[in-house]
Amino acid sequence: MExxxxxxxxxxxxxxxxxxxxxxxVVALLFKIKIEGYNFSGLPAIxxxxxxxxxxxxxxxxxxxxxxxxxxxxxLIQIALGLSLLFxxxxxxxxxxxxxxxxxxxxxxNTLDILERTRIKGTSFIYYFILISHIxxxxxxxxxxxxxxxxxxxxxxxxxKKWTKIAFPLWLYVAVTGVVVYYMISPFYK
Numbered sequence: 795m796e797x798x799x800x801x802x803x804x805x806x807x808x809x810x811x812x813x814x815x816x817x818x819x820v821v822a823l824l825f826k827i828k829i830e831g832y833n834f835s836g837l838p839a840i841x842x843x844x845x846x847x848x849x850x851x852x853x854x855x856x857x858x859x860x861x862x863x864x865x866x867x868x869x870l871i872q873i874a875l876g877l878s879l880l881f882x883x884x885x886x887x888x889x890x891x892x893x894x895x896x897x898x899x900x901x902x903x904n905t906l907d908i909l910e911r912t913r914i915k916g917t918s919f920i921y922y923f924i925l926i927s928h929i930x931x932x933x934x935x936x937x938x939x940x941x942x943x944x945x946x947x948x949x950x951x952x953x954x955k956k957w958t959k960i961a962f963p964l965w966l967y968v969a970v971t972g973v974v975v976y977y978m979i980s981p982f983y984k
Contacts, residue, residue: 803944803948806944806947807941807944810937810940810941810944811937813936813937813940814936814937814940817882817933817936818933818936821882821885821886824886824889824890825886825889825890827890828890828891829890829891830891832891833891834887834888834891834892835892835983835984837884837885837887837888838888838976838979838980838983839976839980840884841881841884841885841888841972841976842972842973842976842977844877844880844881844884845881845968845969845970845972845973845976846969846970846972846973847877848874848877848878848881848965848969849966849969849970849973851870851873851874851877852870852874852962852965852966852969853966854870855867855870855871855874856962858870868946871943874965875939875943878939878965881972893984895979895982895983895984896982897914897918897921897922897978897979897982898910898911898913898914898918898982899982900913900981900982902982902984917978920978921975921978921979924971924974924975924978925971925975927967927971928967928968928971928972928975931964931967931968931971932968932972934964935961935964935965935968938957938960938961938964938965939961939964939965941957942954942957942958942960942961945957
């Protein structure tokens with residue numbers, strides 16, 4: 795990866811800011827679009843697997859940099875970025891072509907009767923806490939990860955390392971909680 799000059803770095807910073815705003819807005823807008831006639835019911839398991847693989851790659855990338863294997867670290871982070879992008883595409887595809895799934899809704903009538911509420915009573919708070927924190931942090935992690943990557947690309951390893959202390963745990967949390975959310979909601983898929 796070649797180093798960036800100042801003018802290119804400024805352009806990339808503007809792109810990062812634009813993406814950090816555009817991605818959540820576009821995803822929210824795409825959720826309002828429903829495309830009928832496609833069955834992508836297998837996608838949640840696939841994108842949960844991608845989240846799990848991303849988490850593993852992030853941990854291996856951390857080990858690689860601790861062992862001073864910069865090339866491996868760089869490649870692993872690029873793979874993790876690619877997986878995160880693939881996740882996003884599959885996630886949006888699924889939600890544009892599928893009805894939403896309600897946590898606890900065993901009979902798929904989009905309401906929770908007393909029996910369904912009783913069954914999930916102990917876990918619903920945990921599920922919604924994890925889900926909401928996952929969603930909020932998945933929006934916030936976009937600029938943090940991209941700026942962290944940019945600093946490395948610029949050769950500004952002091953800032954890269956400083957930002958990584960925030961980016962790594964957030965990105966790892968988002969990846970891991972994506973898997974947890976899937977396992978908690980999966981019994982209620984149609």
